[in-house]
Amino acid sequence: MTEYWNAYLENGQKTDKILQRGKPIPQGLYHLVVECLIIHKDKSILFMKRDGKKPSFPNHYEASAGGSALLGESSEIAILREVREETGIQLQVEQLIHHLHFVKHEQQCIFDTYWAEVDCEKGTVTLQEAETTDFIWVAHADLPSFLEQELLIPRQKEAIEQLFLEKEQPQKTIV
Structure with missing residues (x-):
């Protein structure tokens, strides 16, 4: 099935294209991509493993569900759909925190x-055929070793480190 998207200007204004x-x-136009980090109430983070046949980052874990907003979808509606399709988790708009x-x-x-x-x-997380092959909930205490040992999308790995680990690093003293 062919996928269509709204076209946006760099400032986020939707066009008629x-x-x-x-x-x-076309030059000067953009499409909207949405991502959502899923955190369990016990503070563990959901990582989904990308299918090995994906053209970008095959067999890498990603710290989000997400994808392109389809024609006519708002950012919020798109992320609710993507999370449901990729994980089986049914979110409500009220649960979304824009980051x-x-x-x-x-x-x-x-x-x-x-x-x-x-x-x-x-255990109720579901996989999406041709998109994901595995999932894991990683406890906060296990994040450093998980990030060191597993393949992750580089941009997301950096974001997870900044969000969850940098505050824990002792301040370095310059002598």
Whole structure:
């Protein structure tokens, strides 16, 4: 099935143009990408393992569910759909905490990133065929070794380190 997206200007303003996945995006236009970090009420983080056949970052864990907003979808509706499709977790808009909004010029993407706390049975996470092959809930105490030992999408690895680990590092004294 062909996937269509709304086209946006760099400032986030929606245009009347329509983009198609796989076709070049005209210069000066962007499409909306959404991501959501899922944190369990026990503070463990959900990581999904990308399918080995994915063109970008195959067999890497990602610290989010997400993807492109489809034609007509708001950022919030898109992330609810993506989380449901990729993890089986049914979020409500009220659970979403908007974290970051940034532009990746080289990819012609506008990113909206969220996080949400869930209180679900951890084993009920589902995989999406041709998208994900495994999942793991990582406890906060296990994050450093997980990040060191597993393949993660580099941008997400850096974000997880900044969000959850940097505050714990002792201050370095310059002598």
